[in-house]
Amino acid sequence: MSAGRQSLSFRQRSVIPGFGLTFGLTVTWLSLIVLIPLAALVLKTTELSFDRFIAIVTAPRTLHALGISFGISFAAALVNAVFGTIVMWALVRYDFPGRRIVDAIVDVPFALPTAVAGISLTALYAPNGWVGSLLEPLGIKVAYTPLGILIALVFVGLPFVVRTVQPVLADLDKQYEEAAASLGASRGQTVWRVVLPTIWPALLTGFALAFARGVGEYGSVIFIAGNMPNVSEIAPLLIVVRLEEFRYADATAIAVVMLLTSFILLFIINRLQQWTERRTTES
Amino acid sequence: MSVAEIAPPAATPARVVRRAPPVHTEPAGVRIAIIAVALTFLALVIGLPLVLVFVQAFAKGWQAYVAALVDPDALAAIELTLIVAAISVALNLVFGLVASWCIAKFEFPGKSFLITLIDLPFSVSPVVAGLVFILLFGSQGLLGPFLQDNDIKIVFALPGIVLATVFVTFPFVARELIPLMQEQGTAEEEAAISLGASGLSTFFRVTLPNVKWALLYGVLLCNARAMGEFGAVSVVSGHIRGLTNTMPLQIEILYNEYQFAASFAVASLLALLALVTLCAKTLLEKRIAKDH
Numbered sequence: 001m002s003a004g005r006q007s008l009s010f011r012q013r014s015v016i017p018g019f020g021l022t023f024g025l026t027v028t029w030l031s032l033i034v035l036i037p038l039a040a041l042v043l044k045t046t047e048l049s050f051d052r053f054i055a056i057v058t059a060p061r062t063l064h065a066l067g068i069s070f071g072i073s074f075a076a077a078l079v080n081a082v083f084g085t086i087v088m089w090a091l092v093r094y095d096f097p098g099r100r101i102v103d104a105i106v107d108v109p110f111a112l113p114t115a116v117a118g119i120s121l122t123a124l125y126a127p128n129g130w131v132g133s134l135l136e137p138l139g140i141k142v143a144y145t146p147l148g149i150l151i152a153l154v155f156v157g158l159p160f161v162v163r164t165v166q167p168v169l170a171d172l173d174k175q176y177e178e179a180a181a182s183l184g185a186s187r188g189q190t191v192w193r194v195v196l197p198t199i200w201p202a203l204l205t206g207f208a209l210a211f212a213r214g215v216g217e218y219g220s221v222i223f224i225a226g227n228m229p230n231v232s233e234i235a236p237l238l239i240v241v242r243l244e245e246f247r248y249a250d251a252t253a254i255a256v257v258m259l260l261t262s263f264i265l266l267f268i269i270n271r272l273q274q275w276t277e278r279r280t281t282e283s
Numbered sequence: 284m285s286v287a288e289i290a291p292p293a294a295t296p297a298r299v300v301r302r303a304p305p306v307h308t309e310p311a312g313v314r315i316a317i318i319a320v321a322l323t324f325l326a327l328v329i330g331l332p333l334v335l336v337f338v339q340a341f342a343k344g345w346q347a348y349v350a351a352l353v354d355p356d357a358l359a360a361i362e363l364t365l366i367v368a369a370i371s372v373a374l375n376l377v378f379g380l381v382a383s384w385c386i387a388k389f390e391f392p393g394k395s396f397l398i399t400l401i402d403l404p405f406s407v408s409p410v411v412a413g414l415v416f417i418l419l420f421g422s423q424g425l426l427g428p429f430l431q432d433n434d435i436k437i438v439f440a441l442p443g444i445v446l447a448t449v450f451v452t453f454p455f456v457a458r459e460l461i462p463l464m465q466e467q468g469t470a471e472e473e474a475a476i477s478l479g480a481s482g483l484s485t486f487f488r489v490t491l492p493n494v495k496w497a498l499l500y501g502v503l504l505c506n507a508r509a510m511g512e513f514g515a516v517s518v519v520s521g522h523i524r525g526l527t528n529t530m531p532l533q534i535e536i537l538y539n540e541y542q543f544a545a546s547f548a549v550a551s552l553l554a555l556l557a558l559v560t561l562c563a564k565t566l567l568e569k570r571i572a573k574d575h
Contacts, residue, residue: 022381041414113557
């Protein structure tokens, strides 16, 4: 290869070999496994007329399923933002017996298969389950209701909030809190005005990650949800139902809506992460 | 140490300082309340479900537990899960190494876009991940007629299950390696090359030893997800008993047939895998922190 070719090459010069090979393999494999299959989904959608697409997406059952998926994911992410912050605070700031084990347990939803979590949460919160039987006399039904979906989505989303915020609080220099206290702020004011603003971007990122995960979640939800159309049927399940009815067009249209929203969420999360990084490097 | 030093005088300034409330923690009551809320929440959402899996698995005793696991359909599901995980992890391992070499050791335009694309499967719903392969290879799919003419089965068979699993586990190895290799830079590789080592021996003798723990970490996480994947596999598998049922699908079938103890018995194996993965992860994180 001539020197002229080298200077025209689109990567910067390096003595390390293997760029062409590894770049080519990476792009090829990525295209085969991820990009072409996703493109097939978009291509299939273009076979639908615009009116048909709108009719499928605005059908009451589809709208309910999308509303349930997005609404309950949002609620679950809120629950996780509150309780995840409490859990994270206890883990970072306090010492108590079994802290390391509790810290490890937070990662269980990352590692435990969703189907296992699904059947176990259902058995736990069913009317005859350990927790469900305590709630039943109070008139609270969890399993086979939208509340069950909330519990399942809280389970899958929790580690996203805790693991996103935890390092930020752990890195926070305590001198700011000491300064606030020495200037006369109460502990409550210090936490509210000094600590929370610092962890806020990370908390928002964790919230968005938990929300995005909840929208697409399937395995842990379908066992506990009851899956009543229009009441407790999530959008991913409706895709499966339409597939089983061989209504491929319907399944594809709903999937495209979900794919587009997950791309938008991904974009927002990327922006949030950049913001978090800027905030933490400035301080 | 003299007695005078141990016994404090009546009023020392040191005692006054010790009594002042610490400025960067909360009153004891608040502390206890926060810990109590955190532990209760974790128990309700994570702890109890985890314990329940094992309690339910042994609800009908040891013999029923073993019988559920040696059932031919269960054994077939375990075997299929192991095969699918082995293929998917191997493919993602090679891809992860290739992609992170390309991204971490060279500078080229569009790099951050490439990293975003590699992470993409994380943000796609598992059901959508399964659906795309049905749309591509199913009987009504884009390549369906061609596959039928040539008698090639992809969906409702092993290749489809592997494809769906590779899709959902795609980023695991690469995303553990890329940040570490970027941080380690290229100085060691450049030194090896300039001293006459070939590209391959540089990779095996310099780069690989530097990232081995992170690689193992990525492989473990990838394996846990591959064995436990439910949504994507459920869409492409066709649920053919003894043939295309993986362990998570077998759990679903048994559960829907009200064979709860058998269902939880299979589930307990996956829960055990999750616990082992987490233990290994905790140990590996310390090793990786040293590499950074």
